[in-house]
Amino acid sequence: MSALGLDRERLTGSLGALASSLAVAAAALLIMLALIAIIGYSPTATASAFIDGAFGGSHQLAATVMVMIPLVLIGLAWILASSARQINLGLEGQVLMGGLGATLAGTNLDGLAAAPHLALTVIAGALAGAIWALLPAILYVLRDVSVLLSSFMLNFIGALLIAYLIRGPLKNPGGLGLIESSPIDLDALWPKLGTSGLRWDVMLIPAAVLALTVVQHLTTVGFRLRLISASESAAQHMGISTKRIAASALLCSGALAGIAGSSLVLDSFTGSLTENFASGYGFIGIAVALLARNSPVGCIASALLFAALQQGGALVETRVGVPSASVEVAQGMVIILVALSGLVLLKVSRNRPEAALVPEIDGTV
Amino acid sequence: MGLFDATFFVAMVGFTVPLLWATLGELISERSGVLNIGIEGMVIIGAFAAFYVAWATGSPWVGILAGVGAGVLTGAIMAFLSINARANQIIVGLGLYITAGGVAAFAFQQLFTGSDQATAPHLDKLRIPVLADIPLVGKGLFDQTALVYLAYLAVPAVYLLLFRTRWGLVVRAAGEAPEAVEASGSSVPKARWTALLAAGVGGGLAGAALTVGSLGVFSENVSAGRGFLAIAAVLFGRWRPFGALGACLVFGGAEALQLRLQAAGDIPPEAWVVLGVAAVLIVGWPLLHGSRDPARIFSSIGLALVAAFLAIAQPAINLPSQFWLMFPYVLVLLVLAGLVGRSRVPKALGVPYESS
Numbered sequence: 001m002s003a004l005g006l007d008r009e010r011l012t013g014s015l016g017a018l019a020s021s022l023a024v025a026a027a028a029l030l031i032m033l034a035l036i037a038i039i040g041y042s043p044t045a046t047a048s049a050f051i052d053g054a055f056g057g058s059h060q061l062a063a064t065v066m067v068m069i070p071l072v073l074i075g076l077a078w079i080l081a082s083s084a085r086q087i088n089l090g091l092e093g094q095v096l097m098g099g100l101g102a103t104l105a106g107t108n109l110d111g112l113a114a115a116p117h118l119a120l121t122v123i124a125g126a127l128a129g130a131i132w133a134l135l136p137a138i139l140y141v142l143r144d145v146s147v148l149l150s151s152f153m154l155n156f157i158g159a160l161l162i163a164y165l166i167r168g169p170l171k172n173p174g175g176l177g178l179i180e181s182s183p184i185d186l187d188a189l190w191p192k193l194g195t196s197g198l199r200w201d202v203m204l205i206p207a208a209v210l211a212l213t214v215v216q217h218l219t220t221v222g223f224r225l226r227l228i229s230a231s232e233s234a235a236q237h238m239g240i241s242t243k244r245i246a247a248s249a250l251l252c253s254g255a256l257a258g259i260a261g262s263s264l265v266l267d268s269f270t271g272s273l274t275e276n277f278a279s280g281y282g283f284i285g286i287a288v289a290l291l292a293r294n295s296p297v298g299c300i301a302s303a304l305l306f307a308a309l310q311q312g313g314a315l316v317e318t319r320v321g322v323p324s325a326s327v328e329v330a331q332g333m334v335i336i337l338v339a340l341s342g343l344v345l346l347k348v349s350r351n352r353p354e355a356a357l358v359p360e361i362d363g364t365v
Numbered sequence: 366m367g368l369f370d371a372t373f374f375v376a377m378v379g380f381t382v383p384l385l386w387a388t389l390g391e392l393i394s395e396r397s398g399v400l401n402i403g404i405e406g407m408v409i410i411g412a413f414a415a416f417y418v419a420w421a422t423g424s425p426w427v428g429i430l431a432g433v434g435a436g437v438l439t440g441a442i443m444a445f446l447s448i449n450a451r452a453n454q455i456i457v458g459l460g461l462y463i464t465a466g467g468v469a470a471f472a473f474q475q476l477f478t479g480s481d482q483a484t485a486p487h488l489d490k491l492r493i494p495v496l497a498d499i500p501l502v503g504k505g506l507f508d509q510t511a512l513v514y515l516a517y518l519a520v521p522a523v524y525l526l527l528f529r530t531r532w533g534l535v536v537r538a539a540g541e542a543p544e545a546v547e548a549s550g551s552s553v554p555k556a557r558w559t560a561l562l563a564a565g566v567g568g569g570l571a572g573a574a575l576t577v578g579s580l581g582v583f584s585e586n587v588s589a590g591r592g593f594l595a596i597a598a599v600l601f602g603r604w605r606p607f608g609a610l611g612a613c614l615v616f617g618g619a620e621a622l623q624l625r626l627q628a629a630g631d632i633p634p635e636a637w638v639v640l641g642v643a644a645v646l647i648v649g650w651p652l653l654h655g656s657r658d659p660a661r662i663f664s665s666i667g668l669a670l671v672a673a674f675l676a677i678a679q680p681a682i683n684l685p686s687q688f689w690l691m692f693p694y695v696l697v698l699l700v701l702a703g704l705v706g707r708s709r710v711p712k713a714l715g716v717p718y719e720s721s
Contacts, residue, residue: 039475087455089402135698145701146710148400148455153597153694153701156590164687283459290456323474325467325585332464339452339460 017293024291024337025305032330036322045320053315054308060315062197066267067307068300070095070278072205073260074285075292075299076212077253081147082294083216083225084242084249085232090136090151092282093158094129094254098261100162101128103170103273106184106266114187121188122262129258130251132158137247147250155282166273181273189266201263205300208256212296225249257282284331290338306331368635373625374505381617382509382516383408383574387595388602388609389523390436390567395599396527397560398540398553398713402458403443405592406465407568408575411436413469415573416583417476420485425577428485429512429570432577436569437562439465444561448554451717462592470585487581488512512570512578524606536560540711543718553718568592597697604711615643616693623689631683634676641672647696 037043054064074091081088088094105124109117132154139145170181190199216222227235228242235242264277284306291305292298313327387408394401414435419428439461446457477483488510496507527533538546539556546553575587598616602608622639626632649665651658 089455139698139702143703145703148715149596149600150698150701152593153697156593156694157691157698160687160691164685168685280463283463286459287463323471323478325470325474328463328467329471330467332460332462332467335456335460336446336464339446339456340450342452343450 020341021291021293024334024341028330028333028337031333032326036326041320041322046316046322049316049319050312054312059197060311064307064311065198065202067310068303069201069204069263070260070281071285071288071303071306072299073208073256074281075288075303076208076296077256078286078289079294079296080212080249081253083229084246085228086246086250087148088151088250088253089148090133090154091257091285093155094132094257095261095278095282096158096162097132098125098129098258099265099273099277101125101258102262102265103181103184106188107182117188118190122259125262126255126258129261130255133250133254137250141243141247163275166275172272179275180270183272184266199267209296209300287331287335291334368625368629368633369639371501371504373621374502376621376624377617378505378509378513380620381613382513383571384591384594384598384617385516385610385613386567386574387571387592388598388613389519390564391595392599392604392606392609394560394564395714396540396604396711397536397557398711398716399447399557399561400454400715401443401564402455403439403461404564404568404595405588406462407436407439407565408572408588408592409469410439410465411569411572412576412587413473413583416485416576419577420483423486425486425488428577429573432573433566433569437565440561440565444558448557454715473583473585482582485577485581487577487579510578512574520606520610540713543713594693597693601697601700619689619692623686627686631681634679637672637676641669644668
């Protein structure tokens with residue numbers, strides 16, 4: 001097996017996965033379009049509005065890429081946790097906390113130069129996300145508590161905490177009755193990337209994808225993670241502390257989600273913490289990873305689809321009148337179709353354990 | 366008892382009953398070994414179907430049937446995907462939650478655009494004479510819709526179904542030791558299928574209770590995470606029907622209290638008394654069942670003393686409403702951490718069954 005795992009068998013396996021992911025994406029879009037046509041909207045008008053909304057001009061393209069940033073990061077966060085056999089259903093909460101951490105640093109550290117202020121703001125987001133993953137990690141290590149359930153419960157606590165803070169201690173005193181925090185200092189924002197309409201945080205996409213790929217394939221940590229995902233008991237027999245690795249993977253997963261949250265706040269229209277700034281991103285990010293079949297590079301393509309759905313769906317609503325909830329239907333359908341296509345792949349290659357693309361959950365939930 | 370008046374109990378029952386339906390449904394599916402995250406989707410789609418059909422036909426009862434039908438249909442999809450197609454339960458549940466929420470929102474936006482808030486006919490309250498005149502709790506418990514009275518009956522019914530019938534035995538075994546079910550000649554897939562259909566009934570009724578069982582209006586966040594809260598309630602109720610009832614009462618009580626306290630200013634002493642009693646009951650419950658765990662005895666006494674102190678000292682504390690709403694999730698984390706009694710998760714929960 002070569003360093004990056006690019007031997008022939010793997011290659012055909014990933015080509016099959018790629019083909020099935022493309023098929024899933026195409027099927028979801030076609031089903032959606034068919035439904036919209038049956039209801040009575042013009043499918044051609046819908047499709048062209050969708051493409052215009054997502055890719056129609058440099059402005060639309062920039063908006064789509066902007067949505068991709070958090071989606072890719074959250075997708076990677078899911079991949080990292082599930083490579084250690086952990087179901088991190090708490091991504092939504094970790095994203096929220098990341099936004100909160102970034103807001104605290106971005107509104108408070110006055111007098112800093114721009115570069116360190118931005119750095120501290122992003123780091124604060126990462127830390128806050130990791131802290132929100134810390135409790136599930138501790139409970140898992142010390143008491144074998146299901147990460148799935150504990151991290152899931154923390155989503156709701158995080159959302160309520162933010163709902164309280166932006167009405168109380170963090171409320172913008174100069175706000176015009178809007179429920180939001182004070183705006184983040186301008187020098188804590190990512191610098192603009194030329195005239196593209198994007199900011200430099202778009203570079204987080206290639207950086208994070210590269211980092212995770214390198215960790216997975218070229219480091220001992222990555223080797224251990226792959227051992228654990230192949231067989232937890234075998235890894236334990238080899239003297240690997242699976243719990244410690246799982247806990248670290250969870251913390252890093254939370255940190256990635258936290259950075260995603262920081263970008264959501266920093267790139268937001270108001271530049272401040274609002275109630276629903278992350279609504280649903282945590283779950284759609286999971287869908288991104290699932291469609292990418294847990295491949296970090298694949299997350300870029302998969303996030304592009306979900307970001308395009310969101311941006312294109314908005315124009316479809318204003319121009320053709322199709323309710324924007326059609327986007328949610330398409331997103332959910334992608335998840336279900338991915339789950340179904342896993343079965344098809346499993347049947348095609350019964351003898352390849354990697355074909356079970358979604359990590360099995362351990363006995364204790 | 367200014368805080369805990371008849372209005373409080375009306376609000377409490379109002380919050381508890383929809384949650385209870387969803388919780389009972391989730392309980393059955395978890396007992397069979399399926400962790401059904403899609404329950405939130407079942408609630409939303411059930412709420413919309415009940416609302417829409419009641420609006421279209423003019424009959425709330427036909428609406429309720431439609432809500433149950435939508436929930437059961439979602440349960441069937443979940444069952445097909447997670448049992449027959451052996452897809453990951455969590456993933457499928459997540460996908461169904463997002464899809465069902467999207468379908469309900471889409472249909473609502475499509476059918477009711479521009480119109481002012483449409484109102485469907487809702488269930489009338491059936492006042493039970495005499496009982497409804499009980500001071501304080503009478504109005505909340507016995508001047509309610511038929512869906513509420515049905516919920517009272519559903520708790521013992523689910524208990525009997527799960528613990529006194531052959532079906533219940535097979536369902537519980539499917540969640541604990543699926544191999545044993547297969548060895549004894551029963552079918553795990555069949556048990557989990559029926560359990561998921563039952564979960565659909567629960568989720569659908571929860572949704573119906575939120576729309577036609579309430580004011581007859583639908584909004585896209587009508588469920589407000591009640592399906593997810595049901596997952597927490599199953600856990601807090603330790604996978605038992607009467608435990609689930611207790612959990613829903615505690616959660617519903619917290620929500621009603623939050624609503625009442627928004628107007629009350631500082632937390633009044635009677636709230637400390639009630640919170641203290643609730644805390645001692647939650648922590649000390651196993652003591653009534655023969656447990657002699659000293660940590661539990663001491664913490665019960667400690668909690669009672671703290672509550673008594675707070676009730677007498679009347680500190681000027683005013684918790685924001687969000688903290689009261691966090692309460693159920695914090696409780697569940699404590700349960701998960703084993704600080705408030707150990708919970709015993711069904712062994713095969715979340716484990717797909719592969720027949721050999």
